[in-house]
Amino acid sequence: MKKKVLAEKSLYYGDVSMPKGFEINRKSLKHNMFYSFLEEMTISDNPKDYAHKDYKLISNQPLIWLRDYLRDHIRVKYNLTLVERSQHANIFRPGEQSFLRNHVRDLDLRNSPDYTLIYVVDVAKDSCDLVIEYDNNKRKGNTWHMTLENNHFYMFPSDLKYFISENKSIKFNTIITINYEYI
Numbered sequence: 649m650k651k652k653v654l655a656e657k658s659l660y661y662g663d664v665s666m667p668k669g670f671e672i673n674r675k676s677l678k679h680n681m682f683y684s685f686l687e688e689m690t691i692s693d694n695p696k697d698y699a700h701k702d703y704k705l706i707s708n709q710p711l712i713w714l715r716d717y718l719r720d721h722i723r724v725k726y727n728l729t730l731v732e733r734s735q736h737a738n739i740f741r742p743g744e745q746s747f748l749r750n751h752v753r754d755l756d757l758r759n760s761p762d763y764t765l766i767y768v769v770d771v772a773k774d775s776c777d778l779v780i781e782y783d784n785n786k787r788k789g790n791t792w793h794m795t796l797e798n799n800h801f802y803m804f805p806s807d808l809k810y811f812i813s814e815n816k817s818i819k820f821n822t823i824i825t826i827n828y829e830y831i
Contacts, residue, residue: 657782658801659773660726661794664767666717673710674799676722678822680706688788689734698749702736705824715826718801719764733761738812740776740821746812748781751827761827764810768796769824772817778802781809789799796823 662816668673692699699703705711718744722728738746752760766778780792789792794802796812806827813823 652666657726657805657808659780659792660722660728663800664714664717666713668746670713672714672717672799674689674769676710677714677824680708680711681739681751681769681822681824684737685739697707698747699736701746702738702825703739705735712765712793714824718826720769727787728763728816729762729831731831733827733829735824735826738823739823740815740823742814742815742818742820745776745814748809753807760786762830763803763828764806764808765801765826765828766796766810767801767826768798769800769822771796771800771821771823772815772819775817775819777813779803779813781810799806 650827664672669730681703684706689704690700691702691704694700715735719732720732722730740746751764777793777795780794782790782792784790793813796802811824812821
């Protein structure tokens with residue numbers, strides 16, 4: 649008897665453990681994100697667009713190191729070669745949650761990203777979850793919940809819908825999203 653896997657949806661996650669002396673300066677990343685937030689530098693000016701709550705990221709050294717680490721780590725550990733397509737920041741006030749969304753453009757699959765990666769810059773402990781919606785061919789609407797932790801990444805196929813649950817803390821939660829093309 650033989651088995652052949654025809655399709656698979658995988659979730660990759662873990663901590664970002666940089667070599668000593670090269671740790672990601674998450675405080676600098678957070679300042680970068682809040683600058684965009686305070687200046688209202690959103691990806692979209694349309695209040696009906698999901699990207700209206702996504703903020704532009706200004707490139708700085710910690711962001712470059714983070715992106716390089718994630719790309720190289722994923723290539724070595726999971727044998728996936730990825731090219732960055734887009735990135736944005738999200739800041740969630742107390743009591744706020746994200747939209748249920750994915751990053752695939754149904755009318756432009758060719759130019760849609762293959763993977764979405766969530767990097768947690770700073771969230772209060774046990775304050776929110778990443779909720780991913782998936783189906784297993786027969787049962788639709790299943791969800792996978794993962795409590796978000798600081799300095800961790802969560803990567804999954806971009807066609808899966810997801811959201812960040814309500815921020816149950818009294819502080820702002822900050823998260824970076826990076827979309828990749830698989831080559």
